Amino acid sequence: MKQEDFDLLSTLVRQRSGLVLTPEKAYLLESRLFPVARKHNMKSLEDLAQALRARRDETLMFDITEAMTTNESFFFRDQKPFTLFQKTILPQMLAARAAKKHLRIWSAAASSGQEAYSLAMVCAEEAAKLQGWKIDIIGTDLSREMVNRAKAGIYSQFEVQRGLPVTYLVKYFTQIAGDKWQIKDNIRQMVQYREANLLADFGPIGSFDIVYCRNVLIYFDLPTKGKVLNAIGNIMTPDGFLLLGGAETVLGVCDRFKPMPGEHGLYCLSAAYPQGVKAVG
Amino acid sequence: MKTCLIVDDSRVIRKVARQIFESIGYACTEAEDGKVALDACKTVLPQFVLLDWNMPVMNGLEFLRALRQLPGGDKPSVVFCTTENDLNHIQEALGAGANEYIMKPFDADIIRGKLEQLGLLD
Structure with a gap:
């Protein structure tokens, strides 16, 4: 691929999604964008860049x-x-929200929905403790195709075997x-999916007690990481958790x-939990 | 070293599975049907059994039921690995004492994931 084509395409992707493509990742650009070129009746990435x-x-x-x-x-x-x-998180939050009995959970960059549905399945396992509670799980992703897949909740035999215990299947x-295999309605109804770009204003998304934002910041450059984390901080409750x-x-x-x-990957807002939290059970 | 018994009538499948298990530090033995596997278990019990369903002489389900009757036969973790991919087979396997269930085709990620869930991966 020509340098100027790589620059054009990688800049476009970066502006729109925050995804940083270094020159070593040119192969990724080629393998992922060739089908797009074909779809638009072009023969090569050169044509694609030219069209843009x-x-x-x-x-x-x-x-x-x-x-x-x-x-x-x-x-x-x-x-x-x-x-x-x-x-840890759920027991802590159940105690903290005992009066309100309402929890809001965000799966950011939800992809095809597995993370949000996994959280919903854990909630279903804990149903006895959640009697009378309202649990909102919101999954968002930049990609319309992913959001539609997540909403449908249909997965291949391969997908339902990676990480999912057979008893849950x-x-x-x-x-x-x-x-x-399709996720059952009772789990599907626990999760709402919508399109959202982490780089844009989150809009009227509300505030969250628990945010799962995993394996997406790695694709961003440092200033973008900071910007996204700051925006997440703005919509978290003061005692909320970030994964x-x-x-x-x-x-x-x-x-x-x-x-x-002691809890790898778990974060809270700087002012919260001077004593830390403990695992229960 | 952790031990794994691979039970499958296909030599190719046994070879593929053996490579995966050896790469994560298991010592492997093989059996081509349930009867050979059961005889092996009467001598020494493995920690883990990867088990095909449809085999000549004795099938996987019959082997599993017999294994669970052996002294200490409740200890090994048994994971089915079969082309049978419907809910009835899965439920029958779990009812007979299977710990996990893999629907073929499988890959190293799926095996590692199942081992991780069973606490058998370091």
């Missing part, structure tokens, strides 16, 4: 961003963040064809958050 120079075609730019930001996800990814949710999914991915941190990025000692 000639005209800022909104549909084309939308398709390019979608293709570059679509990422694989799986149920109970890394497992620990969900054990943490069940044993039996309990929370219906087999709709030989190798397709980041295994390779992500707030340290040196945003001083509004501090890590919770």
Whole structure:
């Protein structure tokens, strides 16, 4: 790929999604954008870049961003963040919100919905403690295709085996064809999905007690990471929790958050929890 | 070293599975049907069994039921690994004492994930 084409395409993707593509990632651009070029009746990425120079075609730019930001996800990814949710975060929040009996949870960059549905399944496992509670789980993603997939809640045989215990498959999914499984309505109704860009104003999304924003900051450059974390800080309740991915941190990025000692990936707002929190059960 | 018994009538599947288990530090033995596997378990119980369903002589479900009757036979973690991919088979397997269930085709990620859930991955 020509340098000027790489620059044009990577700049476009960065402006729209925050995704930083270094020159070593040129292969990713090529493999993901070639199908987009084909769809628009072009033979190469050179043609694609040329078309963008000639005209800022909104549909084309939308398709390019979608293709570059679509990422694989799986149920109970890394497992620990969900054990943490069940044993530490949820009990802590149930105590803190005992009067209101209302919790709001955000799965940011929800991809095809596995993270939000995993949290919903944990809530279903804890149903006895959640009697009379209102639990809102909101999943957002930049990609329309991903949001639609998440809403449908239909997964391949491969997807339902990665990370998902078979007992949960039996309990929370219906087999709709030989190798397709759909999440059951009672779990699906616990989650609302919508399109949202982490780089833009979040709009009237409300405030959240728990935010899962995992494996998305790694794609951003430092100032963008700081901007996104700051925006998340603005919509979190003062005693809320933030979960980041295994390779992500707030340290040196945003001083509004501090890590919770002994709980890798878990953060709270800097003023909260001088004594820390304890796991229950 | 953790031990794994791979039970499948396909030599190719046994070889693929063996590579995956050895790469994560398991010592593997193989059996081509349920009867051979059961005889092996009567001598020494493995910590983990990867189990096909449809095999000649003795199938996976019959093996599992017999294994669970052996002294200490409740200890090994047994994970089915089969082309049978419907809910009835899964429920029957769990009812017979299977710990997990893999629908073929599988890959290393799926096996590692299941081992992690069972607490058998370091």
